[in-house]
Amino acid sequence: MTLEIKDLHAKIGDKEILKGLNLILEEGKVHAIMGPNGAGKSTLSKAIVGHYDVEVTQGDILYKNKSIIDMEAEERALEGIFLSFQHPVEIPGVNNAYFLRTALNAKRKHEGKEELNAAEFLRAMKGHLEALGMKSDMISRSLNEGFSGGEKKRNEILQMLILEPKVIILDEIDSGLDIDALRAVSEGINKMKDGKRSFLVITHYSRILDYIEPDYIHVLKEGKVVKTAGIELVEHLEEHGYDTIVEDAGL
Amino acid sequence: MTMDETVEQYKEDFDLFPTANDKIEYIFDLGKKHTTLCDAEKNDETFVEGCASAAWLMGECKDGILILRGEGTSEMAKGMLTLLLDIFGNRTPDEILNFNPSKLQEMGVVELLSPVRQQSLEAFLNKVYTYAQRCKKGE
Numbered sequence A: 001m002t003l004e005i006k007d008l009h010a011k012i013g014d015k016e017i018l019k020g021l022n023l024i025l026e027e028g029k030v031h032a033i034m035g036p037n038g039a040g041k042s043t044l045s046k047a048i049v050g051h052y053d054v055e056v057t058q059g060d061i062l063y064k065n066k067s068i069i070d071m072e073a074e075e076r077a078l079e080g081i082f083l084s085f086q087h088p089v090e091i092p093g094v095n096n097a098y099f100l101r102t103a104l105n106a107k108r109k110h111e112g113k114e115e116l117n118a119a120e121f122l123r124a125m126k127g128h129l130e131a132l133g134m135k136s137d138m139i140s141r142s143l144n145e146g147f148s149g150g151e152k153k154r155n156e157i158l159q160m161l162i163l164e165p166k167v168i169i170l171d172e173i174d175s176g177l178d179i180d181a182l183r184a185v186s187e188g189i190n191k192m193k194d195g196k197r198s199f200l201v202i203t204h205y206s207r208i209l210d211y212i213e214p215d216y217i218h219v220l221k222e223g224k225v226v227k228t229a230g231i232e233l234v235e236h237l238e239e240h241g242y243d244t245i246v247e248d249a250g251l
Numbered sequence B: 001m002t003m004d005e006t007v008e009q010y011k012e013d014f015d016l017f018p019t020a021n022d023k024i025e026y027i028f029d030l031g032k033k034h035t036t037l038c039d040a041e042k043n044d045e046t047f048v049e050g051c052a053s054a055a056w057l058m059g060e061c062k063d064g065i066l067i068l069r070g071e072g073t074s075e076m077a078k079g080m081l082t083l084l085l086d087i088f089g090n091r092t093p094d095e096i097l098n099f100n101p102s103k104l105q106e107m108g109v110v111e112l113l114s115p116v117r118q119q120s121l122e123a124f125l126n127k128v129y130t131y132a133q134r135c136k137k138g139e
Helices: A040-049 A072-079 A095-108 A118-131 A149-163 A179-191 A207-212 A232-240 A243-248 B002-015 B020-033 B074-086 B092-099 B100-106 B115-138
Strands: A003-012 A015-025 A030-035 A052-064 A080-086 A091-095 A167-171 A198-202 A216-221 A223-230 B055-062 B064-073
Touching: A003 A040, A015 A040, A015 A052, A030 A232, A030 B064, A040 A052, A040 A080, A040 A167, A052 B055, A072 A080, A072 A095, A080 A095, A091 B055, A095 A118, A095 A149, A095 B115, A118 A149, A118 A179, A118 B002, A118 B020, A149 A179, A179 A207, A216 A232, A216 A243, A223 A232, A232 A243, B002 B020, B002 B074, B002 B100, B020 B074, B020 B115, B055 B074, B055 B115, B064 B074, B074 B115, B092 B115
Parallel strands: A030 A198, A030 A216, A080 A167, A167 A198
Antiparallel strands: A003 A015, A003 A052, A216 A223, B055 B064
């Protein structure tokens, strides 16, 4: 396994959101998380990456059999844990290419590799930009400033492609995407599948799952995983909603 | 790689950058690999006259090859020196003397330099040609 979450309790402010969540991310597998609004999906993703919004009060997260619960967010990122945000922030004045190269070089340095200069970096980016249907001027603009919803999500995937993380968490990467953008983003995700990387895809819709074909579907409800099954579960959810799942779990 | 090929590669690199500022930032970036000289090597003989900021250039002829090493004091000088040493260093005198310096214009960088910096480039080239001629004569 790549990541194991054990009896995780976490809160945001005074509100407990995760209430004893257990989940195992298998190496090389794509795990999808579905669930009603407020179930704790985004809180789970933030807890894994060590986001400052979330306070873990109980339980543990093991990455490659080592607890990461006391690690800073940047340490987890350097170790290969990546989160694409549901709402990527705009940072005026910070050049997108500079931001991405700094992130990549921090990781390369951590791995004992030589840093890329600006030209080497842009050459490496060229193919990714084309594959994602991104205009080349997007990387010379300020980070996400004035980007459409689809452009922001493509930029998140661009970041994922260049950083080559080992655990990839995508928080509603499909929200606000038109059909072309959804296809481009999905192809970007599929490109990263190598039988070793693990994915945690948080979504409300089956559309993206048709493209990326998850191995497992987990349903999150009231801060816990209440059901895990294969892709057939999506059809059931679309037909019957989350209520029946709750009943199955006896909550 | 020949001198022309090296220039061509830099041209391709600079073409990747959409704005003049990005290109200049890349020159600064190149300067991170900038070499230095020891204090004894920074003397009147190696000082590049006419540079906008202090710069020194050493030329040593070894087995018919001109080895160039230099040091600049400003970010721009460090970057430009790194780039130029990559083009002109470790060449035979004939390669250097037969190289058409107007080729440097093709990189799209020279026009970014201020008139004073362009004079610095000329001063650098003069120094390189002096070293190349000496090397050719076996001095």
